Amino acid sequence: MRYLFLLIFAFQSHAQISDFDTIDFTKADRIALECKNERLNNLPELSYKLTSKLTTDVERFRAIFTWVCGNIANDYVYYTKNMRKRQRYKNDSLKLQNWNSQFRKATLKKLIKNNKTICTGYAYLIKKLSDLANIDCEIVHGFARTSTVDVEKLDAPNHSWNAVKLNGKWYLCDPTWASGIPNPSTSIFEFQYNDGFFLSNPKLFAINHFPVDKKWLLLDDFDKTSFKAFIEAPIIYGKAYANLNNHFEPQKMHNTILKNEKVTFKFELLKPVVVKDVKLLIDSGYNSKKINPNSTTIKNQLLTVEYKFKHTGFYDVHFFIKGDLISTYTFKVKS
Template sequence: MRYLFLFIFAFQSNAQISDFGTVNFNEADKIALEYKNEKLNNLPELAYKLTANLDTDVERFRAIFMWVCGNIANDYRLFHKNMRKRQRYRDDSLKLKKWNDHFSKIVFKKLLKKNKTLCTGYAYLIKKLSVLANIDCEIVHGFARSSTTNVDRLDTPNHSWNAVKLNSKWYLCDPTWASGIPNLATSKFEFHYNNGFFLSNPKLFAVNHYPADKKWMLLLDEDKPSFKAFIEAPIIYGKAYTNLSVHKEPKKMHNIIQKNESIVFEFQLIKPVEAKDISLLIDNGKSSKKVHPELTSIKNKSLTVEYKFERMGFYDVHFLIGKDLISTYTFRVKG
């Protein structure tokens, strides 16, 4: 059975939205919008409304995903409260379990009454509605990294997302991160759908998602990063998912290099871009500058950029495509 499972996963790795390039999601998106503001007090009825008039499982799942992402708000205050409590009880398993049980009730009460929740609530609702529509779907618990994650404390799972089975293949999606972002000025949630987290490429997904059960990476064993490599990986942002299919180089967030040593940035693109759209925002702690690297190669959808630091120092480097912030690295440049 174990070898059969591995065989199935080996032949479905890198399952992603491009598998459905001929599918038009307009009708599914229209239905999700039509039932905007529906209540959660009757999930079987909601699942029926969203999926009954669609022909394929991928369209039915799309309607469910779009509805959840467009109607459920992320409760950041509740998230931070949970993180503080879990940190406080991290060395006391009994108190941690008691808190987790209590917190689960709070999460689902808020979800049902106020349409606000955390990642667990998003993943639960996606799974519940999918199962009601006869679509296989699982909740995946694991670790996630963002620009606000303290990686030094990333020792317990801090995020949940979904795996869904479509046409006998498993796919990954993150409804929490797809639904929106916090307003930096107010810290309040704002709906802002990101399609990059719908049926994402597992290779890109693995840069900032690490499942507790590694089978849900949906990658061949040789392609699965270690947890150490995951912790050391660069920060990639939501816009990476709308521009890239794969992040290749640099593999680490923090890098030590020599003056005049070539740094290589390498990505696989979703769609072609022009060299003039590529820029690096470089900050040395005192000032920042935007540069357009001269050594930029774009062949089909493969993007390679080279850059050299001519002075020693410590630099934050942000990679941009147009106005989209893709990723962040640091470089300590030695003489």
Template sequence: MIRFLFLFIFVFHSYAQISDFDGIDFKKADRVALKYKNEKLNNLPELAHNLTLNLATDVERFRAIFTWVCSNIANDYGMFSKNMYKRQRFKNDSVKLKNWNTKFRKATLKKLVKNNKTICTGYAYLVKELADLANIKCEIVHGFAKTSTTNIKKIDAPNHSWNAVKLDGKWYLCDPTWASGIPNPTTFHFEFQFNDGFFLANPRLFAINHFPANKKWLLLDDANETSFEAFIESPIIYGKAYANLNTHIAPEKMHNVIRKNEIVTFKFKLKDTVDVKNVRFLIDNGSNSSNISPNSVTTKNNYLTLTHAFKYRGFYDVHFYIDKDLISTYTFKVKS
């Protein structure tokens, strides 16, 4: 009975993620994707065949497809902004909204094939098409997503798409759009910068900034108890969080109200061990910002726990870093 209970608990907390494939080296799949760099999209069956022919497992075949898409398809921010503007404008006119969506889907597909540029729906569509051609079960997931630039007050309709893929009988999550690259901080033009962390991500971490329209794609045991409000209130996490964290645990909210000298706990589960000398907070009080070391830092079984207490009243933005990687952001209103 005790053994059964242990197995139940273990399975209950074992979310489908890349660590399920620790024994597989993805270097060969990535080399295959690189070999066919700059291939055109006018023959998807041939592209899918070339990307998957000499790979032994479905996860390697899907990795080659995912890496190729993320390394060859550019994110069109202008197209995304135009779509968001039109959808907001027509949100109360179902006929105009339907006509716009139909027109936009055609334009998106045309630009994807002609220029290798698209937005999230194009990324998710292409990953699914290539996976289907390789006989790998893959779905497009539509839902809500938030970044540091998202106006959460205007998140009243799905604004992002990603993929769920079935490998060895289990469903996994990935985001090819966010894995492909980032805007240049100076020019705001797209730059390829592959982020491996969005490939078969931990659903618990994924749920902090992804909320599917159909909650079954959360892939969480407590999906029915996971609310949209909790998603909106959750902290901001950045792309580098996916490279460093297995999951984020605390604080659970972006905006927090505390008292002076109250101890605040920050807790994360890491992918790999880190040098505690390289963890820090950048704290901005509106007048100046300073790099602050945590009051205490502990690491055990790859769980990283930090504490901090604010000595003075005020409003603070707190940015958490591991070395040079910005991981997450919170705000704290400190009262007497």
């Protein structure tokens, strides 16, 4: 059985949006926009309106994905309530089961009535609309890391996303994170579509997504990929998906180095960048300053940045490209 699974999933690594460079998504995006005022009380009709005039599965899935991301708001208050309850009942299986059952029903009602939901609602809606369009799509449950997640308490799945089969290959997408972000000052959700979460590179996706069933990593060496490595990985932000195809170094969030030791940051770019666009923001706890790295090279979409700390201490380092916050690391610098 395991051999059969490996055979079916062979060559899945690197399945991503670049496989469809010849596809123009303009028509699919336009149809999604034209259906903006559609409601969720008739999903077969909605799926038909979104997909019937498109000729390829990837275009049909694109219309579904962009419609969901542009019309369904993320309910952060509801998400927080769910995580709080699940944490409270984690040692009482009966109460946890009852809460999960109530929560699923309430989530579906809220989704249909208010066009608001959390990650499970997004993933469910993407799958349902895809199924109605005869597109193979799965809901993937797992762990997700953001700057606000306390990894020390990450002992139960906290996120859901989708895998979709197109032209015989599986691809990953995250409609929740693609749809928008909360306003930093009000915490109110704001639509802000991020195309980087549509058919993402599995290697980049795996830095902050870890599925319960590791086959959905879609990596050749998925069985060797550890949860420990996922927990230790750097924080990468939504803007990373808009700028990067992959992240290589540093592989860990927390690093210990020697004074004047060379630190290397290495990424594969999605689009052209010039040297002056690359900055480091270094925070010592006493002052914070955005600086130019000691060395920045760009060759064949590979961005390599080097920096040396001249003083001992503990530093937060934030990596920027064109003003976009890409990733965060910490460095303990010893003498």
